[in-house]
Amino acid sequence: MYPRTADLPGAEDCDIDGFLVRFRADATPLLWLGVVLGAVVFHLTPMITVFVPLPAFLLPASLRDKHAYRVTTTNLYLVRQAIFIVKLAAGLCWGGHPEVRKRFALAPLEADPTTWRTS
Secondary structure, X not given: OOOOOOOOOOHHHOOHHHHHHHHHHHOOHHHHHHHHHHHHHHHHOHHHHOOOOOOHHHOOHHHHXXXXXXXXXXXXXXXXXXXXXXXXXXXXXXXXXXXHHHHOOOOOOOOOOOOOOOO
């Protein structure tokens, strides 16, 4: 949902695995459940968006892009909101990445002090 362009890295370039470990540790169980269910909804809905009975991860890139657009603009409110939660988490990952911040002339974020839960 945050594709790579000539000027900006995509979400896949922003250490998603490391971000998800940190996100899961900090997120409430309900928020984490929303992200997981949103990802499942995204991967199971190509049948209703692009009319192909495959999970999204097996779609060719052009159909996957079309699916991503259509699932985020669907009139099915609960589906759209489930995808929004995934986009929120992906946006936090992408927007906090040092390379993305550099392209927008922003200083890198400081390291997480990891003290907010205990102080």
